[in-house]
Amino acid sequence: MRMKKKLALLLAVVMLLSISLACAPKVPDSQKETGTEDSKQGSTPDKGKDTLVVLSAGAFAGGWDPTSHSILANKHLEHVLYTKILYPTDSGELVPGLCYEWETHDDGSATMKIREGVTFHDGSVCDAEDVKYTIENYSEKSKPSASNFREQLKCDIIDPYTVKVYPSSGEPFAEMMALLAGTPVFSSERTSEQYTNEGPMGTGPYKFVKFENECVYLEAYDGYWDTEKAPSIKYVEYKYVPDAATRLAALQSGEAHIIERIEIEHIDLIEKDANCKYVEVVSGECQMLICKWPREIMKNDNLRLALAYALDREGAVDAILGGHASVAKGFVAPSFVAYADAKGLPTYNPEKAKEKLAEAGYPNGEGLPPITFTTSVGMYAKTKECGEYFVQNWKDVGINVTFNPVETATWEELLYSDEERAGEIVHTGWSPSMPDAGVPINAHYANRGRCNFVEDPELTALIQKQSRVTDPEERLKVWSEEVYPYLASKCYNIPLWVSHHLYGYSANIEGFVLDSLSFCNFNEISFK
Amino acid sequence: MFGTIVKRILQGILVLVLVVIITFVVLRLIPGDPARQMASDGSAQAVEEIRAEMGLDKPIYVQLFEYIPKLLTGQLGWSYFQKAPVFDVIVNTAPFTYALLFSAMILGVIMGLIFGIIAAVKAHTWVDRTLSAIAVVFQSMPTYWVATMLILIVSVQWGLLPAVGYKSPKYLILPAFVVSIPIFTAVLRNVRQNVMDGLSQEFSRAARARGISHITILFKYAFRNSLIPFITQIGGQVGVSLGTCVLIESVFSLPGMGMQILNAVLRRDYNLVQGLILILAATFVLINAIIDISYSYLDPRIRKAQGGL
Numbered sequence: 001m002r003m004k005k006k007l008a009l010l011l012a013v014v015m016l017l018s019i020s021l022a023c024a025p026k027v028p029d030s031q032k033e034t035g036t037e038d039s040k041q042g043s044t045p046d047k048g049k050d051t052l053v054v055l056s057a058g059a060f061a062g063g064w065d066p067t068s069h070s071i072l073a074n075k076h077l078e079h080v081l082y083t084k085i086l087y088p089t090d091s092g093e094l095v096p097g098l099c100y101e102w103e104t105h106d107d108g109s110a111t112m113k114i115r116e117g118v119t120f121h122d123g124s125v126c127d128a129e130d131v132k133y134t135i136e137n138y139s140e141k142s143k144p145s146a147s148n149f150r151e152q153l154k155c156d157i158i159d160p161y162t163v164k165v166y167p168s169s170g171e172p173f174a175e176m177m178a179l180l181a182g183t184p185v186f187s188s189e190r191t192s193e194q195y196t197n198e199g200p201m202g203t204g205p206y207k208f209v210k211f212e213n214e215c216v217y218l219e220a221y222d223g224y225w226d227t228e229k230a231p232s233i234k235y236v237e238y239k240y241v242p243d244a245a246t247r248l249a250a251l252q253s254g255e256a257h258i259i260e261r262i263e264i265e266h267i268d269l270i271e272k273d274a275n276c277k278y279v280e281v282v283s284g285e286c287q288m289l290i291c292k293w294p295r296e297i298m299k300n301d302n303l304r305l306a307l308a309y310a311l312d313r314e315g316a317v318d319a320i321l322g323g324h325a326s327v328a329k330g331f332v333a334p335s336f337v338a339y340a341d342a343k344g345l346p347t348y349n350p351e352k353a354k355e356k357l358a359e360a361g362y363p364n365g366e367g368l369p370p371i372t373f374t375t376s377v378g379m380y381a382k383t384k385e386c387g388e389y390f391v392q393n394w395k396d397v398g399i400n401v402t403f404n405p406v407e408t409a410t411w412e413e414l415l416y417s418d419e420e421r422a423g424e425i426v427h428t429g430w431s432p433s434m435p436d437a438g439v440p441i442n443a444h445y446a447n448r449g450r451c452n453f454v455e456d457p458e459l460t461a462l463i464q465k466q467s468r469v470t471d472p473e474e475r476l477k478v479w480s481e482e483v484y485p486y487l488a489s490k491c492y493n494i495p496l497w498v499s500h501h502l503y504g505y506s507a508n509i510e511g512f513v514l515d516s517l518s519f520c521n522f523n524e525i526s527f528k
Numbered sequence: 529m530f531g532t533i534v535k536r537i538l539q540g541i542l543v544l545v546l547v548v549i550i551t552f553v554v555l556r557l558i559p560g561d562p563a564r565q566m567a568s569d570g571s572a573q574a575v576e577e578i579r580a581e582m583g584l585d586k587p588i589y590v591q592l593f594e595y596i597p598k599l600l601t602g603q604l605g606w607s608y609f610q611k612a613p614v615f616d617v618i619v620n621t622a623p624f625t626y627a628l629l630f631s632a633m634i635l636g637v638i639m640g641l642i643f644g645i646i647a648a649v650k651a652h653t654w655v656d657r658t659l660s661a662i663a664v665v666f667q668s669m670p671t672y673w674v675a676t677m678l679i680l681i682v683s684v685q686w687g688l689l690p691a692v693g694y695k696s697p698k699y700l701i702l703p704a705f706v707v708s709i710p711i712f713t714a715v716l717r718n719v720r721q722n723v724m725d726g727l728s729q730e731f732s733r734a735a736r737a738r739g740i741s742h743i744t745i746l747f748k749y750a751f752r753n754s755l756i757p758f759i760t761q762i763g764g765q766v767g768v769s770l771g772t773c774v775l776i777e778s779v780f781s782l783p784g785m786g787m788q789i790l791n792a793v794l795r796r797d798y799n800l801v802q803g804l805i806l807i808l809a810a811t812f813v814l815i816n817a818i819i820d821i822s823y824s825y826l827d828p829r830i831r832k833a834q835g836g837l
Contacts, residue, residue, distance in 0.1 A: 055692070059791050061566065063611030070567050144567030144574045196611050213620070213694060213783035241692055241781040242791070249679040250692040409560030409796050416564060416575075450571075 051235040057261040064200040067145040079519045082184030082202030092337040108172030114161040118225040121207035128157045133188035178436030205523035215239040231523040257506040281501045284333040285431035289494040293454040302360035304491045308346035309353035310397045328495035335516040338437035340480035344488040353397040365398030372423030374404040376411035454492045540813040547809040562796040605799030614803035624784030632707035640715025648723035667713040675779040703780045726750030763819040
């Protein structure tokens with residue numbers, strides 16, 4: 001009997017050890033501490049290493065087909081895997097990408113010259129056929145990538161390195177070139193199965209190696225066309241780390257060189273650490289309150305204006321966001337093409353709010369039906385705190401609002417819903433990767449707004465009018481004198497502030513530049 | 529014994545069936561749309577097409593009736609977000625979770641046993657009081673906070689261990705230590721109490737009177753009698769520890785099932801959540817079944833009550 005028990009005990013121990021050993025994750029040799037001695041002990045990344053470690057705040061979606069998603073993390077990745085047709089600068093200009101010369105025509109079309117000698121990561125040549133395939137597929141209405149395209153674009157091949165692009169409706173479309181600036185060129189021969197099994201493939205400075213354990217492994221592409229900007233760091237590990245505190249710890253411990261989205265309260269810690277730095281960039285993301293048009297009460301112009309006048313946006317930015325945002329003076333970010341301050345945009349004025357509330361038929365809030373305000377927790381910085389502050393602002397003028405902070409998936413569904421459960425007001429931010437005012441304004445207000453569902457024929461006509469003006473100066477005039485003042489007088493959406501991107505990076509790298517659309521060229525970064 | 533095993537297997541299957549149905553229905557009832565997650569600012573048309581592709585345009589009961597036969601043939605479905613079979617995602621991530629769970633269990637149990645026995649032997653002395661105080665302190669600290677503090681001290685300040693991801697077994701040390709803390713404190717308190725009880729029993733006093741050594745009395749009489757409640761407690765700790773793993777994997781960015789489940793819930797990746805919960809539930813059911821069977825084997829009274837030999 002004693003033997004039997006000893007045997008049972010021995011077996012139990014052996015079983016536990018076997019399970020533990022069997023479960024020990026096996027890591028491929030290529031992944032074992034690759035070139036990241038700097039990711040080990042000590043708090044300073046070493047010099048001369050060959051791997052750049054970047055920590056993403058968002059998860060990567062598999063599939064990798066650029067037309068199949070609108071996931072920000074994938075768009076960041078695509079920025080270094082692909083070459084875009086054109087690139088926008090933070091001052092609103094377009095600079096050459098794969099297209100090195102272009103000419104726009106009065107009929108709304110554009111002729112574009114494509115660089116010769118550009119190859120995809122598999123060695124195949126990139127030519128007009130690929131550009132045509134890209135433009136027509138990327139802008140196809142049923143594809144998630146087409147969300148910002150007013151209509152599908154068509155493309156004619158003039159010669160192997162020249163194409164003519166035009167809107168499918170044949171009507172001029174002023175935002176067309178800006179939309180092309182955000183479009184990554186992909187191979188016309190790449191199938192959906194290849195994207196899923198082999199990953200993305202472009203003509204960018206880095207090529208995709210593998211995706212494992214929430215980390216994308218990249219390697220410098222030797223055949224990159226822009227030899228002046230060829231990567232100096234051979235490998236990149238782009239890793240998803242959801243927790244902001246962990247990302248910061250990884251930066252401070254030397255395990256990472258760049259971390260996305262640092263929290264406002266972490267700035268002090270970075271400033272005190274000689275090995276770390278941070279960059280703050282005014283982004284292209286304009287945060288706003290969406291007023292849901294399908295709710296009868298939100299059709300009351302004076303009520304929306306009362307809501308807008310009651311908001312102390314400066315107070316929220318200073319006290320809650322610590323000044324790490326810029327109070328919105330218009331309906332899009334200032335870096336966008338066709339931006340102008342919106343004349344007549346309501347600013348904080350409680351007395352005026354009370355006045356408008358009375359004009360709306362609810363003096364001191366009497367008889368006002370229930371209003372629900374929804375915000376996300378975890379999507380943007382300090383939304384819950386800002387939401388509570390706004391609810392107090394509204395209460396101060398007599399508007400009682402029920403606050404509904406929810407997690408991101410629920411919020412996203414409510415944001416795009418026109419149903420009763422979506423409530424009356426939803427907080428959101430909007431940052432299309434094509435920086436032209438026409439892109440977000442068309443999405444939010446023309447015909448039936450995407451989130452507010454507003455239907456205002458007069459506004460739709462104004463938006464269409466600016467879209468048909470191809471001369472930039474003339475177009476800006478239409479925006480600043482007609483579209484923006486009209487939007488300000490209606491406040492279908494109430495602009496709040498323009499977000500600031502906050503990224504942390506190691507003091508031992510140089511060449512790290514973040515643009516307003518939160519894109520970064522890893523190929524321009526080197527170790528000191 | 530055979531009857532006990534069959535009964536436990538049937539109970540386990542029933543639990544898993546309920547887990548599958550409840551997870552399936554609840555996921556679809558809570559707000560959030562997986563199609564919208566894939567095309568966050570996509571047009572209504574694009575979102576509708578994705579929804580149809582995922583089969584989410586059908587009523588819930590139709591989706592359930594389509595899912596169960598596939599499940600019975602071992603098909604866990606397709607992860608919408610990762611564009612990969614759920615089975616593959618589980619195969620890639622389960623090793624991390626099980627390695628974390630088992631290393632934490634072993635660490636917690638060994639520490640708990642050693643210090644529990646020491647506390648019992650030194651009962652009501654400063655040693656006992658110190659160990660009990662440590663257990664209370666550790667038990668009252670949230671694991672998320674402990675994990676963050678350990679990262680700051682061990683990884684950032686001392687630079688001893690890495691904080692993020694997984695490349696070698698040393699990446700498991702900190703997370704395993706954090707997950708082991710609740711196990712350690714529970715085992716310590718349990719073993720201390722039961723060994724103290726055993727030492728004060730008639731049989732221990734009689735053995736002492738017969739001149740049997742203190743070590744023999746401790747391990748052969750008192751400790752052996754504390755094994756049944758100890759093993760029962762381990763079963764419960766597996767469930768708690770699986771929950772802790774979900775949180776801790778996320779803090780340390782350990783690419784296991786816990787981090788996957790958290791992300792999958794946030795993205796409403798239904799098939800992936802269902803698959804992961806099924807595997808985690810099966811782990812819990814299996815370990816508890818093994819424990820139930822083992823203690824009916826270890827305790828002759830239970831065996832007899834169940835009609836065994």
